[in-house]
Amino acid sequence: MKGFSKLSPQEKLLLASERFEDPASTAKQFESFQHPDEETQEILSGISENTISNYPLPYNVAPNFLINGKLFMVPMVTEESSVVAAASSAARFWVEKGGFHARVAQNIKNGQLHFLYGGAADKLKAAMPDIESSLRAEAKPVTKNMEQRGGGIRTITLNDRRHLIDGYFQLHVRFDTIDAMGANFINSCLEVFASALGSFFDNTDGFDRNDYEPLMAILSNYNDQCLVEVSVSCDVDALGHAAPQLSAEAFVRRFILALKVAESDIYRATTHNKGIMNGVDAVILATGNDFRAIEAGAHAWAARSGQYRSLSQADVQDNRFSFSLQMPMALGTVGGLTRLHPLAARSLEMLGNPDAKALMMVAGAAGLANNFAAIRSLTTTGIQSGHMRMHLSNIIMQLNTTKEEARYIKKHFAEEKISYQAVAQFLEVIRKRGT
């Protein structure tokens, strides 16, 4: 198929629908998910490429998030049934115990110019001060505006990596992009550097441009100097009601054991961190940020010790329980989709139009909340009863019940063990007896 991308949105929709058994009703269904307001739909369709409709994800809110003394209702976009319920329940639990404490110590982002250099390494290293001035000067048209807002290029470091690959060097560049995620800014700077470094070799005595081969100029999502830290803490005694039929001490002991398992076992650590990302990503999606970027950085960072480990930690000291999360997270509250997507803009408004650091704290708090709720369930009642309760309405919908049947099923399974099979069987029974 040639030239598909050149077709009009409507032509694309019709051509895609032709692959279906019933093209006309398929096209109509895709259309039904488009926004009724033409201008709004044009914005949504302009975001990506070959767009034929909108894919709706549930837009949810989790109230009662107390973060650094300020109360938030947190917008969360997720398709997983238990995520918002878990976040809300944990937020509600901690709101009476001082809530979440969060900070972002640094907001520095990384980028790299990877290149090969065949000349004398010592001379290259010695020339770094001159190279740095030259690169900064060449990048001025790109950095001017960011500098006016207080950001820009922070440091430029030359790394000799010839032990890994013949002739391989890096310029490792640190950026401050303030409230922007900054991808375009960073990549533009680095691409200017790639050609400016060539010009430097061309124009400087003792250097030869032919010794230089730029390979790639690109930001890194491994932002180890852009960490958000979130914690909750309370006296151990205050956890007496954390779980039914479990003393505060027993609850804390089991909770900390669960964290130790996630610290030592990669199979568990992966799912432990997945639970954190359930909360984090829901906020990232709701605010128009890029979850792949944060996922990659967080999980790679979780492996920094040489073994993949839990991103969160729990501890008791002087009879005080604390639970904390530290992870890299580079979010933006300006640029990208954050203001362009109408509901991303609403999400930011719901959060009081935070700056990037404040948004990172909210997303981190959602991550820690989901992690707390998961560990609490896992070490006490197990997660299935809660999960299946959340999942009950999905099961009911899959079974195509009437509204009356649905009400009846919900009432029956309020106390019964839920499974797809059990609900299906119960539905058969009530249908047979004509309830």
Next chain:
Amino acid sequence: MKGFSKLSPQEKLLLASERFEDPASTAKQFESFQHPDEETQEILSGISENTISNYPLPYNVAPNFLINGKLFMVPMVTEESSVVAAASSAARFWVEKGGFHARVAQNIKNGQLHFLYGGAADKLKAAMPDIESSLRAEAKPVTKNMEQRGGGIRTITLNDRRHLIDGYFQLHVRFDTIDAMGANFINSCLEVFASALGSFFDNTDGFDRNDYEPLMAILSNYNDQCLVEVSVSCDVDALGHAAPQLSAEAFVRRFILALKVAESDIYRATTHNKGIMNGVDAVILATGNDFRAIEAGAHAWAARSGQYRSLSQADVQDNRFSFSLQMPMALGTVGGLTRLHPLAARSLEMLGNPDAKALMMVAGAAGLANNFAAIRSLTTTGIQSGHMRMHLSNIIMQLNTTKEEARYIKKHFAEEKISYQAVAQFLEVIRKRGT
């Protein structure tokens, strides 16, 4: 705020809107994103908790994906402007060279029962055959249906982990869940095991239930026996047109160097793999699967050697270039949202209603396609020109242009270097001169 979750959807929407400057218009805007058909909206609202609206993500298609000789149009849900264009371009590039070759050797999923055991470890180990029969028998009501479909519990292994935590053991359980992602099935089995193991100790001479403390029963997203492998290959000579002004040999040399960098440098590896996940996640979202699960497993697996590395590899042998991706991926095509979400069901239909393994191959191919496009751009033209071209319509929308101004800007910037600032300045110029 108490009892929020008990409110009706409409009450939640109104209460959430009260936090905004203009509650009435906010509520109206949220409502405008709901689906006009009441039943469809009820399905969407039933997926999560505290749902007040739908968050629309662009639903896009990438044509020309040739995978194992079969041609696909691939549904991709993503907010990132360049992802679908990159996937489409790479699919188009490879379709004439035999397309993608993919396989899923195994489809085994992991789950664990973590527990403490204070009795004699040797006796516990010796009793494993009896324990296994007992657990399998107790789980029969849960496994029966899955077994009828050819799946079920594969192996149960006892791991002694007392060197990590006092008294810590695991039952590591491998499952085959066929075409379901299988989370509920696996967790239900494991929770049955947790209590069945207690009963075994209770009912078996020489064992004491009091020696046993179950800690957590939960699936793992680290599915190292559920790997998808995707590759493309062609004669080196056939890559003469891969990039302008670059010979086939030079292109291949630079491409392989880029892969070596991603193999050796964690800053680059993170973003390299992020680019793969751009494609993978877009298919996962479009088909109602859980991207957090796949993200966690993929990145943790990328760190299995002790250093976080690239998930893809490139090579030349006997003048033949090959590029391949291997990663864990546990997807479902039945259960969960896959059939419940109306557009997830449509996506599966668009792909010819694949089984789980076939869907994993499509998602893997999208990942490799995005990775190929990214490395090709990075090592040749740089990514910014393409990115900014994709991003141009976003910039235009942010600047609130008229349609005529937008057309004029697009024409002008077809050949010019694009940046937000450049477009804004150009707009100012044409407005001043009244074009």
